[in-house]
Amino acid sequence: MHIHKFERFWIKLSFGLIAFFIASVIYGFVAMDLKVIGDYQTIDPQNLGETEFGTPGVRKVTKNGQTEYEVYVQTIQFAFQPGTARPITVPANTRVTFYITSPDVLHGFEVAGTNINTMSIPGQVAKLTTIFPESREYGLVCNEYCGPAHHIMEGKIKVVPKSEFDKSNLVQ
Amino acid sequence: MTFLHKFPKAAKVSKANFIVAFIALGLGGFFGFIQALHRTGVFRGFFNSGEYYTLLTGHGVLLALIFTTFFIAGLFVWGVTRSLEREPENMTFTWSWFWIMTIGLVMAAVAILGGLVPNGSIRAAVLYTFYPPLQAHPMFYIGLALVLIGSWMAGADWFWSYRKWREENPTDRIPILTFMTLFTMLMWYVCTIGLAIEVVGLLIPWSLGWVVEIEPLLPRTLFWFFGHAVVYFWLLPAYYVWYAILPKLSGGRLFSDSMTRIVFIIFLILSTPVGYHHQYADAGISLGFKFYAMATTMLLLLPSLMTLFTVVASMEHGARQRGGKGYFAWVGKLPWDRPAFVGCALAGIMFAAGGFSGMINAGMNVNLLIHNTLWIPGHFHLTVGTAVALTFMAISYWLVPQLTGRKLKFKTLALIQPYTWFLGMTLMSNAMHRAGLAGVPRRTAEPEFNTNAMSFDPVFGTMGEMKWQIAIGGTILLISLILFLWVITTSWLAGEKSDKPVDDYIPEPLSGVEHTPAVLDNMKLWFALALILVLLAYSFPLWEMIQDGIFEPGALPRPS
Numbered sequence A: 001m002h003i004h005k006f007e008r009f010w011i012k013l014s015f016g017l018i019a020f021f022i023a024s025v026i027y028g029f030v031a032m033d034l035k036v037i038g039d040y041q042t043i044d045p046q047n048l049g050e051t052e053f054g055t056p057g058v059r060k061v062t063k064n065g066q067t068e069y070e071v072y073v074q075t076i077q078f079a080f081q082p083g084t085a086r087p088i089t090v091p092a093n094t095r096v097t098f099y100i101t102s103p104d105v106l107h108g109f110e111v112a113g114t115n116i117n118t119m120s121i122p123g124q125v126a127k128l129t130t131i132f133p134e135s136r137e138y139g140l141v142c143n144e145y146c147g148p149a150h151h152i153m154e155g156k157i158k159v160v161p162k163s164e165f166d167k168s169n170l171v172q
Numbered sequence B: 001m002t003f004l005h006k007f008p009k010a011a012k013v014s015k016a017n018f019i020v021a022f023i024a025l026g027l028g029g030f031f032g033f034i035q036a037l038h039r040t041g042v043f044r045g046f047f048n049s050g051e052y053y054t055l056l057t058g059h060g061v062l063l064a065l066i067f068t069t070f071f072i073a074g075l076f077v078w079g080v081t082r083s084l085e086r087e088p089e090n091m092t093f094t095w096s097w098f099w100i101m102t103i104g105l106v107m108a109a110v111a112i113l114g115g116l117v118p119n120g121s122i123r124a125a126v127l128y129t130f131y132p133p134l135q136a137h138p139m140f141y142i143g144l145a146l147v148l149i150g151s152w153m154a155g156a157d158w159f160w161s162y163r164k165w166r167e168e169n170p171t172d173r174i175p176i177l178t179f180m181t182l183f184t185m186l187m188w189y190v191c192t193i194g195l196a197i198e199v200v201g202l203l204i205p206w207s208l209g210w211v212v213e214i215e216p217l218l219p220r221t222l223f224w225f226f227g228h229a230v231v232y233f234w235l236l237p238a239y240y241v242w243y244a245i246l247p248k249l250s251g252g253r254l255f256s257d258s259m260t261r262i263v264f265i266i267f268l269i270l271s272t273p274v275g276y277h278h279q280y281a282d283a284g285i286s287l288g289f290k291f292y293a294m295a296t297t298m299l300l301l302l303p304s305l306m307t308l309f310t311v312v313a314s315m316e317h318g319a320r321q322r323g324g325k326g327y328f329a330w331v332g333k334l335p336w337d338r339p340a341f342v343g344c345a346l347a348g349i350m351f352a353a354g355g356f357s358g359m360i361n362a363g364m365n366v367n368l369l370i371h372n373t374l375w376i377p378g379h380f381h382l383t384v385g386t387a388v389a390l391t392f393m394a395i396s397y398w399l400v401p402q403l404t405g406r407k408l409k410f411k412t413l414a415l416i417q418p419y420t421w422f423l424g425m426t427l428m429s430n431a432m433h434r435a436g437l438a439g440v441p442r443r444t445a446e447p448e449f450n451t452n453a454m455s456f457d458p459v460f461g462t463m464g465e466m467k468w469q470i471a472i473g474g475t476i477l478l479i480s481l482i483l484f485l486w487v488i489t490t491s492w493l494a495g496e497k498s499d500k501p502v503d504d505y506i507p508e509p510l511s512g513v514e515h516t517p518a519v520l521d522n523m524k525l526w527f528a529l530a531l532i533l534v535l536l537a538y539s540f541p542l543w544e545m546i547q548d549g550i551f552e553p554g555a556l557p558r559p560s
Helices: A005-031 A045-050 B008-040 B052-084 B091-116 B138-168 B176-207 B217-227 B229-244 B257-270 B287-299 B301-321 B329-333 B339-362 B375-404 B411-437 B463-494 B523-545
Strands: A057-063 A066-076 A079-081 A088-091 A095-101 A107-111 A117-120 A124-131 A137-141 A154-160
Touching: A005 B287, A005 B301, A057 A088, A066 A088, A066 A107, A079 A154, A095 A117, A117 A124, B008 B052, B008 B091, B008 B375, B008 B463, B052 B091, B052 B138, B052 B176, B052 B229, B052 B375, B091 B138, B138 B176, B176 B217, B176 B229, B176 B257, B176 B523, B217 B229, B217 B523, B229 B257, B229 B301, B229 B339, B229 B375, B257 B301, B257 B523, B287 B301, B287 B339, B287 B523, B301 B329, B301 B339, B339 B375, B339 B411, B375 B411, B375 B463, B411 B463
Parallel strands: A066 A095, A088 A154
Antiparallel strands: A057 A066, A066 A079, A095 A124, A107 A117, A107 A137, A137 A154
16 A cells, blocks of 8 residues: 555654643543542432432531541532522632532533533432632533523532631531 | 436435435524524524523534435435446435435424424424433434434445445445445444434333333433444545545545545544543543543544545645645645635634644543533534535535536625635634633523622633624624525526536546555445444443443433
8 A cells, every 4th residue: 555655754643642642631630630520329319318419518527537528419400409599618728529410300510610510410429529729709500401491500619718617507 | 418417316316415404504504593692692582591492402403413414415325326327226215215314304393393382292402412301202203213214224225336336346446435425324324323222212212101210321321322423424424525526626636545445444443432522521431431432532533634634635736736836835826716615625724623622622631621611512613513514515516516407606605605604603613612611601591690690700802702703703604604505596496507517527546546455445344343342332331321220220201
């Protein structure tokens, strides 16, 4: 088979580019802790009341001697519980793990302008961990079409300094 | 003598497919214009925000599924007939696939547009991805299934022609136009397995109420089994035009026959196992499979980069034949005053830009920054919305005269049309990409953050400027679309009759088929390899998903 020498050179360059991209993804995983959601657990979407999702909200846990927080969020047509009626309030510079699922249809859970972005799928629990570096408010957006009032589904995450974090609103 | 006079039966089939395609293009494009004004808040008087999703479903289904499929069918009928030099084997069979697809399309369209009837019971505002548990009227799913079955029969029709031709020409190489058609259809058969199982096996019984609950992740996964390969089903016919016809329109010849075949083989093999890259943000799919899909997706850059080389090399050869000189100055010698050439060339430039944003989408962890934001429609309006759609429109200026035996009218308007499309898309798409970076979601009737005092924080530019670029870009695109439909309709009905309405001669490649290894034409080998890679990607995760029951964990249906 005849391949022009310029084309041979181009194909080599292309393979180099492909290798570079794959390496950049691996580098993100390994060196920068840029993880992607994986397989965590399934759940019966019609009986969320019997699980932690029955009392959604922020919980305090202790892991390896450190204080961390867990946030259970239900995405429903057309609100985040919690998040819409009242903001999700968490302290800065602390590990926060979100558990997200839906009792009805597909939704999105996107903290606008960040890479905290996951699908909320009935029957699946999405688990993701982050540390918010600064105290500020973030907008929360549903980014998957979920029905005729999808465009009103929004919420807020309020990150406060560790010292000002009010623990009286935690879910026990 | 042009195509119409040599193959009148096939010309009629091609024309029928093009008529359906252009009606879908006009209607779907008009919906897009309404959306551009509505979601930016520039004008919301056409429909209310609840009805927006009906229009959005119509836009996606009519353009991404109907316009493309029918145009591709018309194009492939032309190419197979021409390159094998034979009419379809059995016209009853040929017309039956056309009518099955058309009936299916009408059913799906009625189900969607029913959503605009106040208090109507027929609705299908489920968007073109139709994820359960949002449920559409059964007519929507049955209509889509009919379009799919019709497209399978169309593919069978072309294989039938090929087999008959092969009996008469046992030693010839597969002509390049037929080769590209058959490999595109082989890929279509592989990827539509997922869609057929989803629609016929799960969604139709569920929408008819035979089963009540559905597991949302399984049909979503089956959809994306199909959903990325379908973009190559749109793109490969554009490549077909770029490889087979664009070099001629540039005044030159295709650079290499064997490289063309290799590119189509790579697409057949790698198009389907990449589907999980649409599910990077999904819970319930383990990282290993996402990683496999990511690596496969990156490898798919190769055939597109090879295409870039061949297309540019062929165009440069054409420009040099026309007297072009220098490293870059030859670009000026290309026929920038011919609408068919201009459309294909501008589509190619846009595709390069769309390819770059696609490389970012493919990067598994970077992807989370833009997943389901406006960046994504910004990306695919460059790829399917321009690389494919503009190529199809441009090549229509060259094909429709061959099919109707009439010369093109309003050549100046035809020449303005691709430039306006390019301008409108440049405005709209760059703003959509940047808005997506700021977190603005896709698929929403109104920008979010109406009720609380949050705002999006753009990295480049301002929200106001992006809003106007999207609205103005969408308006220019509508004008471009009207120009296209006007030129085609008037030429079709009232163009000057001619024996040779366009120069339809296609010269041989520079590096011809005599240099092409025979193994590249071994369809069974490549098809088997494609099936093996799909099995590797999908058998285990799908098996795992149905371990707790096909419809478990089950969710109840919700009205759309």
